[in-house]
Amino acid sequence: MSTHAQTSVGRDAADIPFMDSARLARLASLSRGELESLQLRKLRHQLARLHVSSGYYRRRMNAAGLAPDAIGSLDAFCKSFPLSSKADFLADQTEHAPFGDRLGISRSDVALVNMTGGTSGQGQEIYGRSQRDVHMQGYYHALPWFLAGLRPGDIAVNCVPSGGLTTGGWGPGEGLRIIGATAFHVGGTLSTDAKIDLMLRIGEVNFIYASTNYLHTLTEALLRRGLEPKRAFPTLRTLFIAAEGYPIEWAQRIETLWGCRLQEGYGSTQCAGFGASTCADGAITRAGGRGLMHMFEWETLFEVLHPTTLEPVASGETGELVVTNLAIEGSPVIRFRTGDSARFISYRDTAAGRAWNAIECGTVGRFDDMLKIRGNNVWPSAIDAAVFSYGEVAEYAGRVYTSADGKTEIEMRLALTDAAAAMEPAARERIIEAIRATIKERTNLWMVLTQCQRSELPEFSYKARRWKDERQQGYRL
Amino acid sequence: MRNAKEVADPTARDHATLSRMLADADTLCGTQDALMAGQYRFLRGRIAALLALATPVDSAESAP
Numbered sequence: 001m002s003t004h005a006q007t008s009v010g011r012d013a014a015d016i017p018f019m020d021s022a023r024l025a026r027l028a029s030l031s032r033g034e035l036e037s038l039q040l041r042k043l044r045h046q047l048a049r050l051h052v053s054s055g056y057y058r059r060r061m062n063a064a065g066l067a068p069d070a071i072g073s074l075d076a077f078c079k080s081f082p083l084s085s086k087a088d089f090l091a092d093q094t095e096h097a098p099f100g101d102r103l104g105i106s107r108s109d110v111a112l113v114n115m116t117g118g119t120s121g122q123g124q125e126i127y128g129r130s131q132r133d134v135h136m137q138g139y140y141h142a143l144p145w146f147l148a149g150l151r152p153g154d155i156a157v158n159c160v161p162s163g164g165l166t167t168g169g170w171g172p173g174e175g176l177r178i179i180g181a182t183a184f185h186v187g188g189t190l191s192t193d194a195k196i197d198l199m200l201r202i203g204e205v206n207f208i209y210a211s212t213n214y215l216h217t218l219t220e221a222l223l224r225r226g227l228e229p230k231r232a233f234p235t236l237r238t239l240f241i242a243a244e245g246y247p248i249e250w251a252q253r254i255e256t257l258w259g260c261r262l263q264e265g266y267g268s269t270q271c272a273g274f275g276a277s278t279c280a281d282g283a284i285t286r287a288g289g290r291g292l293m294h295m296f297e298w299e300t301l302f303e304v305l306h307p308t309t310l311e312p313v314a315s316g317e318t319g320e321l322v323v324t325n326l327a328i329e330g331s332p333v334i335r336f337r338t339g340d341s342a343r344f345i346s347y348r349d350t351a352a353g354r355a356w357n358a359i360e361c362g363t364v365g366r367f368d369d370m371l372k373i374r375g376n377n378v379w380p381s382a383i384d385a386a387v388f389s390y391g392e393v394a395e396y397a398g399r400v401y402t403s404a405d406g407k408t409e410i411e412m413r414l415a416l417t418d419a420a421a422a423m424e425p426a427a428r429e430r431i432i433e434a435i436r437a438t439i440k441e442r443t444n445l446w447m448v449l450t451q452c453q454r455s456e457l458p459e460f461s462y463k464a465r466r467w468k469d470e471r472q473q474g475y476r477l
Numbered sequence: 478m479r480n481a482k483e484v485a486d487p488t489a490r491d492h493a494t495l496s497r498m499l500a501d502a503d504t505l506c507g508t509q510d511a512l513m514a515g516q517y518r519f520l521r522g523r524i525a526a527l528l529a530l531a532t533p534v535d536s537a538e539s540a541p
Contacts, residue, residue, distance in 0.1 A: 022487070022488070023488070023530075023531070023534075026488075026534050027534060030534065034534075034535075038534060109518075111518075111519075111522070130522060131518055131519050131521065131522020131523070131525075132522040132523075132525040132526045132529075133522075133526075134522065135522060135523050135526035135527070136526050136529075136530075139526065139530060298534075327529055
């Protein structure tokens, strides 16, 4: 076991990371003006580099009449640099396969390829990362975990599946190595019961990283086995979650059951890892309200904009996160519209004493109708395309919910056309199975499909709202 | 040889050390040994990232 617990005696938990790292202490001490000066210096360097190395960004700068060294302020940058979207990146990749003209480094310097999930139905963004970026992606995982209490020598259990093509598959492993933690990458390789068996054999687990939903599943499984988490793992200091929203009551219950703080991070492929986290403050406040994720703004420039007017929202309002990488060199994003909605909290209102802006915990969502299900980004339009590729389907409705045993379930009720409904039961069953397989192929998700009457499903007179997300109601322990 | 500022300021010292290491890694990357070349580039990438992360916050050279 690390000595962290002993050395933390007499220190306020929220202050510990800043006492343990002089660099973090310096970043925490920056005034807002100093932080923005640092951002501007890094931004100018990034843009000057991309003006030379990236045709995509050079064209955008030239079209806007921007010279990298003539950008006088962050405000001028935010007002004049064109936004990019997923569609822009996909078009760039089509024209300049495979990485697009935005790559910004030599193709031969690409050491890691990351892709987005491809479940939007639009296509997958491709990111080519350099050797230097691989370390930076690790750092963007290590940083929030260090802030949350992880230290060299600690035992960490990573429940998120490793490897593959996603940033989330590679960043955690790098991050845990960078910190010097002893990591067990159990995600995607062991059943939940097998994970628990292993964790019990390990004994002194200090840190667990999991999606919100998987932490729920793990907790449920422990309770079913008659194990009280805080007694089974008394050395655990930190639970760290990401990816999905949750009710406050669930977070409180989790902290009670596990006997330690619940911390949260906001991250994405576009951020190259985590761009914000609760630090050591917790996903819920001592007073029982939602906590804040403080942005690592010296690494990633965040804007929170009204999705229609594209004006910055005021503190306390919800807007769309727009991100700019200040330190990533391979496939960097510059003013990229994430589509993620978040409640913005100005640094002035955080009470943390730092000049870092923040977003609210547990409520990051989407401005489009994308659903995050079991780690997959799923757009209803992609499901529509799969389902309605079968002429036998008249209408459908779906819901995502948390089952009694804590698992995320997806239920779809299908109404067939009159002609298809009149077919033999075996023929109808074959159609439904084929639809199910097509959905799996397009979204990576198996769903439970049941047949119903057309009259049982709603009529959509304007925009179809076929999906209901009932997971928040389901997080009950 | 460390200068007085490096001795007095650990951040400046670390940055100077990493700068020298990056120059050495660049030299290694010039190898004609194809087996070692990728490993030296791996090493150089790690040093370059650490150099960026260890750059003094107040430095005019706060480049990515």
